[in-house]
Amino acid sequence: MDSLDVHVVRQLGAFALDARLTVAAGEVVALVGPNGSGKSTLLQAVVEDNPGVGLVFQDRLLFPHLNAVDNVAFGLRRQGMRAGAARAEARRWLERFGVADYAERTPDALSGGQAQRVALARALAPRPGVLLLDEPFAAVDLHGRAEVRRALRAALAEHAGACVLVTHQPIDVLALAGRVVVLEEGRVVQDGSVEEVRSRPRTPWVAEMAGVNLLEGTAGPDGIDIGPAVVSASSFVRGPAFAVIHPNSVTLSTRPPQSSARNVWTGRVAEIDPEGDRARVRVTGAVDLVAEVTAAAVRDLGLSPGVEVWAAVKATEVEVYPA
Amino acid sequence: MRRLAVGVPAAAAAALVTVPLVGLLARAPWRALPDIVTRPAVLEALWLSLGCSLAALVVCLALGVPLAWVLARSRLPGLAVVRAVVLLPMVLPPVVGGVALLFAFGRGGVVPLPFTLPFTTAGAVTAEAFVALPFLVLAVEAGLRQLDRRYEDAAAALGAGPWARFRHVTLPLLGPSLAAGAAVCWARALGEFGATITFAGSLPGRTRTLPLAVYTTLQTDRDGAIALSLVLLALSVVVMAGLRGRWTR
Numbered sequence: 001m002d003s004l005d006v007h008v009v010r011q012l013g014a015f016a017l018d019a020r021l022t023v024a025a026g027e028v029v030a031l032v033g034p035n036g037s038g039k040s041t042l043l044q045a046v047v048e049d050n051p052g053v054g055l056v057f058q059d060r061l062l063f064p065h066l067n068a069v070d071n072v073a074f075g076l077r078r079q080g081m082r083a084g085a086a087r088a089e090a091r092r093w094l095e096r097f098g099v100a101d102y103a104e105r106t107p108d109a110l111s112g113g114q115a116q117r118v119a120l121a122r123a124l125a126p127r128p129g130v131l132l133l134d135e136p137f138a139a140v141d142l143h144g145r146a147e148v149r150r151a152l153r154a155a156l157a158e159h160a161g162a163c164v165l166v167t168h169q170p171i172d173v174l175a176l177a178g179r180v181v182v183l184e185e186g187r188v189v190q191d192g193s194v195e196e197v198r199s200r201p202r203t204p205w206v207a208e209m210a211g212v213n214l215l216e217g218t219a220g221p222d223g224i225d226i227g228p229a230v231v232s233a234s235s236f237v238r239g240p241a242f243a244v245i246h247p248n249s250v251t252l253s254t255r256p257p258q259s260s261a262r263n264v265w266t267g268r269v270a271e272i273d274p275e276g277d278r279a280r281v282r283v284t285g286a287v288d289l290v291a292e293v294t295a296a297a298v299r300d301l302g303l304s305p306g307v308e309v310w311a312a313v314k315a316t317e318v319e320v321y322p323a
Numbered sequence: 324m325r326r327l328a329v330g331v332p333a334a335a336a337a338a339l340v341t342v343p344l345v346g347l348l349a350r351a352p353w354r355a356l357p358d359i360v361t362r363p364a365v366l367e368a369l370w371l372s373l374g375c376s377l378a379a380l381v382v383c384l385a386l387g388v389p390l391a392w393v394l395a396r397s398r399l400p401g402l403a404v405v406r407a408v409v410l411l412p413m414v415l416p417p418v419v420g421g422v423a424l425l426f427a428f429g430r431g432g433v434v435p436l437p438f439t440l441p442f443t444t445a446g447a448v449t450a451e452a453f454v455a456l457p458f459l460v461l462a463v464e465a466g467l468r469q470l471d472r473r474y475e476d477a478a479a480a481l482g483a484g485p486w487a488r489f490r491h492v493t494l495p496l497l498g499p500s501l502a503a504g505a506a507v508c509w510a511r512a513l514g515e516f517g518a519t520i521t522f523a524g525s526l527p528g529r530t531r532t533l534p535l536a537v538y539t540t541l542q543t544d545r546d547g548a549i550a551l552s553l554v555l556l557a558l559s560v561v562v563m564a565g566l567r568g569r570w571t572r
Binding site: 054057061063065123 | 471473474476477478480481482483484487491492495496498
C-alpha cells in the first residue's frame with residue numbers, strides 16, 4: 001500500500017538534521033538513537049509533510065473531551081463511517097489492546113498505560129497508510145508491556161503500510177521491527193536489518209544498545225590494532241575496521257589464565273551490573289571490555305570494583321568487519 | 324495596626340458594593356412588583372432587551388470568535404495594535420462609543436450604508452455589540468492561547484480537515500472559555516446604556532431597552548424604576564451563578 005520516503009533537512013540553532021528515511025509498504029522500521037539525536041524532529045517533519053499519517057505521540061494526546069471509544073472512533077468518523085459502525089469498530093480495537101472495559105471513560109480517568117493502549121487503538125483503527133509510533137510503550141508498566149507489545153505486533157502484521165517505531169528498548173526493536181535506522185546528531189549512522197545492526201554495530205552507542213563490545217582500529221595480518229593493544233582475530237579484513245566481542249565470549253580470572261586464548265589483557269573491575277543469575281562486569285584497562293559471567297563466578301572469584309582481573313578472548317570470538 | 328490598615332478599606336470596599344444593592348432590595352415595592360413588571364411597557368422593554376442583547380451576542384460570537392482566532396494564532400504584523408483598538412471599548416466611556424458610531428454609520432457618516440442604522444433596533448444591537456465585543460474576544464483569545472495545539476495536530480493526523488478540527492476538537496476544548504466569554508458579553512450587552520441611547524435613542528418598543536427604561540421611569544415613577552432594576556439585578560445574578568467556579572471561588 002503506502003511506502004514512505006522522506007529526506008528531512010532542518011537547522012535548529014546549532015543542531016542540524018539531515019536524514020533520509022525510507023520505509024517500504026508493510027515494513028516496520030525502528031528509528032533509534034541517543035536522546036537529542038533528532039528522532040522527534042524527524043518524526044515531526046514526516047507528520048508535517050504527510051497529512052493523514054497515523055501517529056502515536058510520546059504523551060498520547062487523547063482528546064480530553066471524548067471518552068476512550070469516541071477517541072478511537074474519531075479517525076473512523078473522519079473517514080465517513082457512521083457513528084454506530086465507528087463506535088462498534090472502535091470497541092473491537094479497544095478489545096484488541098485489552099482496554100474494552102474502559103471504553104466509556106474519559107482520558108483523565110485512565111491510567112498512563114490504559115491511555116497508551118487507547119492511543120495505539122486510535123492510531124491503528126483508521127488503518128493509516130503510514131504509521132508513526134513515538135515511544136508507544138513509554139507509559140505502560142513493565143507488567144503490561146509484553147501484552148501490549150503482542151497486541152501491537154498482531155496489529156502490525158495486518159498493517160499494509162509503512163511503520164516507523166521510535167523506541168529506547170532493544171526488546172521492542174527485536175519484537176516489532178525488521179529494519180533499524182540509527183540516528184546520531186541528526187545523521188543516519190547505520191541502517192540495516194535488526195540482525196546486521198546487532199551483530200555489526202558501527203558506533204559505540206549502537207554497540208551499547210546491542211550489548212556488545214565495540215573496538216575500532218586498523219586490521220592487519222596479526223589482527224586489529226586499536227592503539228593500546230593489538231587484538232588477535234581470525235579475519236581477512238585489512239585497513240580501517242571494527243571488531244566486536246560479545247560479552248559472553250570474555251572470560252575473567254583473578255590469576256594469569258592458563259587458557260589457549262590469544263587475547264589476554266589485564267584490567268580492573270569498574271562496575272558490576274547483576275542481571276538475574278548473570279552479571280555484566282565492566283573492566284577498564286588497556287582494552288575496556290564488558291564481560292558477561294555467571295553470578296556464581298562473581299562470587300567465586302570475589303569480584304568487586306577495584307579488583308585486578310585478566311580478561312581472555314579467543315581470536316575466533318572476535319568478529320572483524322570494515323569500518 | 325496592620326490588620327486594621329487592610330481590614331477597614333477592605334470592609335469599606337465590600338460595603339460600597341453591597342449597601343446600594345441591599346438598599347435596592349430594602350426599598351423594593353415587593354407587593355406591587357408583579358403588577359409593575361407585567362405592565363405592557365415594561366414587558367416590551369424586557370423583551371426588547373433580551374432580543375437585542377441576544378442578537379448582539381450572536382453578532383459578537385460570529386465576528387468575535389474569528390477575530391480571537393486571528394489574534395491568538397496569526398503572526399500578522401500590527402496585530403497588537405488591532406487588539407488594543409478592539410479592546411478599547413472596555414475602558415472607553417460608552418457615550419463616546421455612541422458618538423463614534425453615529426459619525427461612522429449616521430447620515431453622512433464615514434461608512435455609507437444602504438439602510439438606516441441610527442435610532443433603529445438594529446442600531447441598538449450594533450451599539451450593544453460594539454461595547455460587549457471585547458469581553459468575548461478577550462475570553463476566547465485567552466482560551467485559544469491556553470489550548471494545547473497538539474490536540475489539533477493529533478486530529479489532523481487522524482484525517483480531520485480544518486473544519487472538522489475546529490468543530491470536533493478546538494470548539495469543545497474551548498467550551499468553558501467560550502461560555503464564560505459569552506456570558507459576560509451578553510451581560511454587558513444587556514446592561515448597555517450610554518452607547519445605545521446616544522446611537523439609537525430611547526424609542527419605546529424600538530430602542531428603549533431595560534436600562535433605558537429604568538432611567539426614563541426613574542424621573543416619574545421611583546417604584547417602577549426600582550422594580551425594573553430588580554429585574555436587571557436578577558438577570559445579573561443568574562449570569563454570575565452561571566460563571567460560578569470560574570470567577571467566584
